[in-house]
Amino acid sequence: MNKKHYNILLADDDDDDCSFFREAIDELKLPVTLVTVHDGVQLMDYLxxxxxxxxxxxxxxxxxxxxxxxxxCLKEIKELSEFDTLPVIIFSTSLDIEIVDLMYQKGATHYIRKPGEFAKLKTVINNALTTTVENNLKQPAREQFVLQP
Incomplete structure (x- = not known):
């Protein structure tokens, strides 16, 4: 990563997923501050x-x-000019190809299927941050949209 410190926002209603995400960030010793919100209304209010x-x-x-x-939320974020440069990484339990394609078309930066193993979670978070920064926070080609652990 080419920046000294990153501020990450996680929008997820599952407390366990939020805890595992935080633990993964802590174990990776990444230079980040993590804030979590637990529903879409909280997310949009925070932004x-x-x-x-x-x-x-x-x-x-x-x-x-x-x-x-x-x-x-993604639709609203992409419609508001003050958020148009915010990279949005979809972080979901589903890997339905139609939803993946829709999220790409709507402007998400990457799509990650939540891994069931903690080691894979750490890997995919690290890959997501590295890849997003290397692409200057821009959406990649469709072939590189889905990130795997």
Whole structure:
């Protein structure tokens, strides 16, 4: 990574997934600050409250959340000009190819299927951060959109 420190926002309603994500970041000893929100309404409120000066560097977004799901959040994020440069990494239990294609078309930066093993979670988080930074926070070609552990 070419920046000294990254601010990551994780939007996920599953407490266990949030804990594992935090543990993975801690074990990787990555230079990041992690903030979590637990539904789409909290996510959009957080982004709007911190716009434009203190937006996260990268957003990891779960698709299945209460009150406002990840599909709705991604659509809203991409429609608001103050968030148009925010990299959004979809972080979901599903790997339905139609949903993956839709998320790519809607402008997500990457798509990750949540791995069931902690070691793979660490690998895929590290790969996501590295790849996103190497691509200057831009969406890659479709072939590189889905990240595997």
């Amino acid at each position: 709007k409250a911190n716009s434009p000066g203190a937006l996260p560097d990268i957003l990891f977004l779960d698709l299945n959340m209460p009150r406002k799901n990840g599909h709705e």
